[in-house]
Amino acid sequence: MTTGQSDPGDHPHGAAEDTAHEGEDLGALITRALSDVDRTQKELATAAGVPYTTLNHWIAGRRGTSRVDPEIFRGVAQVLRGWGATVTVREIFAAVGRVVPGPSDQEREERLLRIYRALSTDRQRDLIQIAEAMGRPTVT
Template sequence: MTSHQQDPGAPEAEHPAPAGEDLAALLERLLAQAPDRTQKGLAEEAGISYQTLNAWMNRTRGTSRIDPEKLRAMVDVFRRWGVDTNIREFHQAVGRPAPGPTDRERESRLLRLYRQLPEEKQRLLVEDAEVMLKITSVS
C-alpha cells in the first residue's frame, strides 16, 4: 500500500481543506500536485463530463448538489495519480458534512439485511435513509 492509499475499512485521515477553499480551489491545488495530468483527464477518469468539471473549476456552476459518488470518483482518480486527498476535503469544499468512514463489514451487513426485507420495507428503508441524509445536509 502506498502513502496515498488507505485500508478501505480504516477511518480516513484528516486533511481539512484550507479555510475557505471551495471545490474550484481544491481541484486547482490537487491538479497542481499532478503536473502531468489535466482537467480533461480527471473528467474522463472520474466519469464526469468535461463541460461540467470545467464549469465547477470556473465557478459558473454550483457545487452544493454534486452527487457524492462523483466526489468519491474524483478522490479515487487523484489517489491513483499519487495525490494525497480524501473524501472529507471534497465534502468540505462543497460545504457539506463529510460521510463517516467506509466500513465494508457494516455495508455488507446492511445489504444482507436489506435483501431479506419485503419490497415495501426495502422502499421504506431507502426513504428513511434519504430523510436522514437530508437532515444531515441541513444541520
C-alpha cells in the same frame, strides 16, 4: 456527520493525511491537486466519469454542486488519490460545503472482502459463523 478523528467517508487511515487549506473551494482544491500530480482537467473528467464541461464549471465556480450525487465527489477524490494527490474525501466534501456521508455499500463490501481474504481458512470459517449468527433474528 463526523465521529472521532475521521469521517466515515475517508479511508480508515486518511485522517492523518488531511492537508486541507482552510477555506479552499472546490475549484482551488482541484486545481491544486491537478498541479501536484501534473494532470489536466480533461484527464480528471475522463477518469472520474464527469463531463469535462461540468468539471470545468465547478472549477470556475459557474455551476453549483448541491444536487450532485455524493458518489461523484468520491470518484473525483479516488482518482486524484490514485494519481498521488494528497486529497481526502473529507476535503472534497468540505470544499463544496457538505458533510461526508457514510461509506457506500460497495466500499463496505470491498473492505469486508479484503479483511476476509487476509484471514487464514480457519478464521474465515469463524467469520462466516459470526456473520451468520449476527444475521439471525434476536429473541427478546
